[in-house]
Amino acid sequence: MITPDDPSRQPDTARRGHPSAPRQSPFHPATPASYGLLAQFDSAADTLRAAAMVRDAGYRHWDVHTPFPVRGMDAAMGLAPSRVGWWAAAGGALGFALGMWMVWWMNAHDYPIVVGGKPLFSPIPALPVAFELSILLAALGALGGMLWLNRMPRLHHPLFNSDRFKLATHDGFFLVIETADPAFAGDAARQLLRRAGSRHIEEVTD
Amino acid sequence: MADAFVDVFGGVAPAPAPPELEREPAASRGRSLGWVSDRIAGLVEGGTPRWWWWAFVPALGVTAAGGGLAVYLMSTGVGVWGVMVPVAWAWDITNFVFWIGIGHAGTLISAILFLLRQEWRTPIHRVAEAMTLFAVICAAVFPLIHMGRLWLAWWLLPLPNANGIWPQFQSPLMWDVFAVSTYFVVSLLFWYVGLIPDLATLRDRAATRGRRILYGLGALGWTGSARHWRHYAATYLLLAGLSTPLVLSVHSVVSFDFAVSQVPGWHTTLFPPYFVAGAVFSGLGMVLTLVIPLRAVCGLEEVVGVGHIERMCKLTLAACLMVAYAQGAELCAAWYGGSEYDLYAFKNRAFGPYAWAYWTMVGCALVAPQLFWFKRVRTRMAAVFMVSILINVGMWLERFVIIVTPLHRDYLPANWAYFQPTWVDVGQAVGACGLFLTLFLLFLRFLPMIAIAEIKALTPHARPSPMNPAHGGQP
Numbered sequence: 001m002i003t004p005d006d007p008s009r010q011p012d013t014a015r016r017g018h019p020s021a022p023r024q025s026p027f028h029p030a031t032p033a034s035y036g037l038l039a040q041f042d043s044a045a046d047t048l049r050a051a052a053m054v055r056d057a058g059y060r061h062w063d064v065h066t067p068f069p070v071r072g073m074d075a076a077m078g079l080a081p082s083r084v085g086w087w088a089a090a091g092g093a094l095g096f097a098l099g100m101w102m103v104w105w106m107n108a109h110d111y112p113i114v115v116g117g118k119p120l121f122s123p124i125p126a127l128p129v130a131f132e133l134s135i136l137l138a139a140l141g142a143l144g145g146m147l148w149l150n151r152m153p154r155l156h157h158p159l160f161n162s163d164r165f166k167l168a169t170h171d172g173f174f175l176v177i178e179t180a181d182p183a184f185a186g187d188a189a190r191q192l193l194r195r196a197g198s199r200h201i202e203e204v205t206d
Numbered sequence: 207m208a209d210a211f212v213d214v215f216g217g218v219a220p221a222p223a224p225p226e227l228e229r230e231p232a233a234s235r236g237r238s239l240g241w242v243s244d245r246i247a248g249l250v251e252g253g254t255p256r257w258w259w260w261a262f263v264p265a266l267g268v269t270a271a272g273g274g275l276a277v278y279l280m281s282t283g284v285g286v287w288g289v290m291v292p293v294a295w296a297w298d299i300t301n302f303v304f305w306i307g308i309g310h311a312g313t314l315i316s317a318i319l320f321l322l323r324q325e326w327r328t329p330i331h332r333v334a335e336a337m338t339l340f341a342v343i344c345a346a347v348f349p350l351i352h353m354g355r356l357w358l359a360w361w362l363l364p365l366p367n368a369n370g371i372w373p374q375f376q377s378p379l380m381w382d383v384f385a386v387s388t389y390f391v392v393s394l395l396f397w398y399v400g401l402i403p404d405l406a407t408l409r410d411r412a413a414t415r416g417r418r419i420l421y422g423l424g425a426l427g428w429t430g431s432a433r434h435w436r437h438y439a440a441t442y443l444l445l446a447g448l449s450t451p452l453v454l455s456v457h458s459v460v461s462f463d464f465a466v467s468q469v470p471g472w473h474t475t476l477f478p479p480y481f482v483a484g485a486v487f488s489g490l491g492m493v494l495t496l497v498i499p500l501r502a503v504c505g506l507e508e509v510v511g512v513g514h515i516e517r518m519c520k521l522t523l524a525a526c527l528m529v530a531y532a533q534g535a536e537l538c539a540a541w542y543g544g545s546e547y548d549l550y551a552f553k554n555r556a557f558g559p560y561a562w563a564y565w566t567m568v569g570c571a572l573v574a575p576q577l578f579w580f581k582r583v584r585t586r587m588a589a590v591f592m593v594s595i596l597i598n599v600g601m602w603l604e605r606f607v608i609i610v611t612p613l614h615r616d617y618l619p620a621n622w623a624y625f626q627p628t629w630v631d632v633g634q635a636v637g638a639c640g641l642f643l644t645l646f647l648l649f650l651r652f653l654p655m656i657a658i659a660e661i662k663a664l665t666p667h668a669r670p671s672p673m674n675p676a677h678g679g680q681p
Contacts, residue, residue, distance in 0.1 A: 044667050051432075064432040067239060067407075068663035069439050073432045082440035088448070102364060106372035115376055128381035128459055132388040135452045139392045139445055143399065146441040150434045153426035160429075166410040168430045169403065169659075171239035 032205035035158035036062075036178035037189050038165060039198035044070045047173040050196035051076040054175065057192055061181035065159070065168040084145040091141020092134040099130030158206040165204075176204070237508075239662050243407050246656045249504055250408065257503055258651060265643035272637015275630050276351050284354040286630045293613045293625040296606075298352040301635055303605045304488065305345035305642075306386065306460060307481075309393070310453050311489020312338030316396060317449035320442075325664055326517050329510045332657045333500065334493050335397040340645040341492075342390045344638045349382075351634075378462040385459035392452055396445045399438070402428050403659040457481040464608070471551030471612030474539060480532035484604060487525035487571075491597030494518055496646070498591045500655070509656055516584045522597070523578040529604075530572050547617060555611045559624055563603050564611070571600025 041047040044066060051064050055078045064073060074081075100123065107113070108120035147153065159165045159176065168174050175198070177189045193201050237245075279286050289296050312334035319327040350359050362383045364373055373380050405421050406428035412418035428434070458478035465477035494515070501510040540552040555564050574596040577583045584590060615622045649655070662668060 065430040066432065066435070067243075067430060068403075068659045068668050069435040070432070070668055074436055077432055079433065079436055082437045084437050084440040085444060088444045103375040106364060107375055111371050113371075113374070115374060118376060125376045125381075128378075128455070128462075129375055129384050131455060132381075132384040132452075132459075135448050135455075136388040136391060139395050139448050142441045142444040142448070143395050146399075146437045147426070149437045150431075152428070152434075153423075155422075155427060157427055157429055165429075169407040169410045169428075170243050171662075 034179045035161075035204045035206040036176050036180075036184075037193060038159065038162055038202050038204045039175045039177075039193040039196070040164065040167075040200040041173040041175065041196075041198055044173060046197050047175060048072055048076045050175050050193070050198065053192065053196045054177065057183070059177055059181050059183050059189075061178040061184075063176050063178075065165070065172075065174040065176065067169055067171060067173075082149070084142055084149065087145025087148075088138045088142040091144075092138035094141075095134035095137030096130045098137070099133035100126055102133075103129055158204055161206070162202065162204050164200070164202065239665065239667060242661050243411070243658050245506075245509070246654050246658050246661075247404075247408055247411055249650075250652060250654055251411065251413070254651065255503075258647060261643065262647045265640045265647060268637055268640025269644045272634055272640055275633045275637060276347075276356075279351055279630060279634075280354060280356055284352070286628060288625055288627045288631055290623060290625070292616060292621050292623060293610055295609055295613065296625050297627050297631040297635055298348045300602065300605045300609050301638055302345050302348040302352075303460060303481075303609070304602050305341045305348075305638065306389075307457060307485030307601070307605075308341035308489045308492045309338035309345070309389070310457060310482070310485035311487075311491075311493050312336075312341070313393065313449050313453040314486050314489070315493065316400075317446040317453065320446045321450060326514055328660050328664055329506075329514060329656050330493065330497055330518070331660075332397075332400065333497060333655055335393065335400070336646060336649045336653075336655075337489075337492060337496060338393045339390070339397060340642050340649075341489075342386065342393065343645065344642050346386060346390070347638060347641070348634075378459065378466045381459045382463055385456045389452060389456045392445070392449055396442075396449055399442055399445060400657055400660070401653065402426060402438070403430065404654045404657060406430065407658050408654065454482055457485045469612045469616055470545065470547035471540075471555070471608075473548075474536065476532060476536055476539065480529075480536070483525060483528040483532055484601065487522065487529050488597065488601030488604075490518060490522040490525055491594045491601065494522065494590055494594035495598060498587050498594070500650075502587070504650075504655070506656070509661065512585050512587075515587065515590060516581070519578040519584040519590055522594075523575055526572065526575040526578075526597075533572070550615075551612050554615050555607060558611065558615065560607060560611045560614070563607050567600050567603040567607055569600070570596040571604055574600070 039050070041050055047064055047066065048070060051073060054062055055076065064070075064077060066073070073079075103126035104121045112120050114120065159168075164172070165174065166172075175193065175196075177184060177193070181189075190201055287296070287298065289298070315327050315334040316331040316338075320331070350356055353359060361367065362373060362380070373383075375381075402425055406425035409418055409421040409425050412421055458481065461477035461481035464472040465474060467473060497510060497518075498515065501507055537552055540548045543549075554560075574593050577589070577593055583593070610625050614625055
């Protein structure tokens with residue numbers, strides 16, 4: 001079994017034939033483009049401080065990768081609260097309206113049948129169906145919202161080219177500043193990361 | 207503390223490593239973060255243990271036999287069961303209510319205890335959620351084969367058909383279709399969202415290309431990004447918040463199948479909360495039945511401690527007392543209500559031909575769990591396991607008593623009858639247990655049975671905030 005921190009692993013041989021290895025095509029140059037700088041930190045506390053420093057240095061295209069959600073990271077990165085809740089609310093409202101409409105349309109409009117002398121449509125027996133559909137569509141809305149906002153699913157990410165990055169789901173703490181960032185200038189990002197306390201900085205290619 | 211606050215949030219961090227980094231990275235019970243993933247993912251990555259095969263092969267055999275009986279039922283007719291008029295609902299619907307109830311404890315542990323910030327739920331919630339899913343699958347089998355003509359099951363769905371008619375939504379049975387299918391889908395989503403980071407862990411540890419591709423597809427390209435965790439945490443919280451009213455509604459709707467009818471002994475407003483309490487109680491019993499052997503067989507005593515089991519026992523006891531209260535209230539309502547048919551239904555329940563089932567239920571489901579008042583019992587795994595088995599038996603009998611005793615003697619004495627199960631009834635009940643066990647064993651073999659990322663998030667390491675005493679602040 002190969003574990004991510006197995007010292008016997010050779011990064012280059014391990015990457016050969018990797019499904020996420022960059023494909024050669026006329027549209028991709030043979031020399032891989034730089035994606036960004038990957039800095040590893042020793043602990044969540046250290047990453048949190050580094051994130052605050054990178055935030056204050058004015059970077060915009062950067063991210064932190066940790067094996068678990070770190071409390072306080074949103075504030076340290078200057079992130080706004082998630083808007084997934086609106087997706088769930090929209091799904092819930094749609095589900096409720098759909099449920100009520102469906103019961104009315106099917107039992108009172110399209111094929112009305114009087115059962116037990118009861119009204120063709122009453123909101124009360126329609127309520128369980130409308131309630132269940134609002135829960136169902138709210139849950140699907142929350143999931144769909146998360147996938148859309150996170151741009152998931154995706155089959156490949158440039159960071160998967162780094163073998164060390166496999167530790168991001170194990171016990172590694174990483175901060176990435178992308179080359180695409182307008183403030184990314186030469187050595188300044190690397191120096192900032194070093195000053196933030198990173199013990200390992202590497203360039204990741206796409 | 208103020209300085210630490212400025213350091214983190216004001217961005218004027220000092221260059222040297224802060225003092226807490228001098229410590230060994232602390233994780234649960236003094237283990238490192240890596241140990242958590244090694245231990246839990248290792249259960250999925252290592253060779254198949256011998257006990258797994260010894261459990262899986264018989265379970266698969268029983269499932270196949272149950273499937274064969276379903277074919278026999280559908281090719282011959284529902285008369286191969288013991289059901290007749292007036293007892294047209296018997297073991298089949300008993301099994302349905304029993305299994306759907308089992309699922310409710312899983313949602314209680316995964317969603318309600320999450321909203322209540324009960325962190326002790328973390329090591330057991332994945333198992334409990336899997337239990338929910340598989341229990342709902344087992345439950346769904348019974349109403350379907352009970353129809354006798356499975357190929358017409360799609361008439362339950364609001365789909366256009368050649369007759370041009372639609373389902374009648376004034377029937378609680380239609381509410382049930384929507385409640386149970388929504389419950390299954392939302393439970394599946396909740397379980398899957400929880401699995402995404404752990405599937406990424408398995409992807410990044412994968413030793414073979416096949417595993418990397420399969421787990422990688424499941425992980426949806428998860429990178430542990432803080433920007434993703436933000437939406438992820440919001441989604442998880444929302445799904446927990448949505449599951450909570452959902453789980454209360456599902457067994458309420460199941461109880462409407464009975465309460466909306468006019469059968470004495472069924473027609474009572476107490477049924478929805480009574481059924482929900484009973485569902486949670488029987489489900490907690492099933493969680494104990496599953497978790498106790500699991501932690502011993504997989505060597506997970508360090509992650510699922512005696513303390514976790516003890517809290518489960520206390521929760522089970524609380525649910526037991528709620529069920530006992532509901533049963534007492536039901537008797538009181540029958541006595542006080544003044545309807546002689548209702549009163550007779552309860553007299554018949556306790557002293558009629560099914561008295562054996564009633565008093566066995568009282569002993570197993572209401573009396574035996576009282577042992578959980580004693581710490582000596584709660585901390586002895588063998589004793590807890592025995593009581594949990596009794597709870598399962600007792601709560602199955604409770605549903606049998608609720609469903610069959612009002613039916614077998616209702617308004618007209620000329621229609622009275624005594625239901626007896628046939629071998630097909632028994633075989634199908636056992637077959638459902640086999641199906642449940644088969645699915646559960648497959649889950650144990652291929653997916654992490656404990657939420658790896660969530661366990662890590664509980665370590666002091668995950669809360670490097672000035673509010674955390676481990677980092678020099680005040681709690």
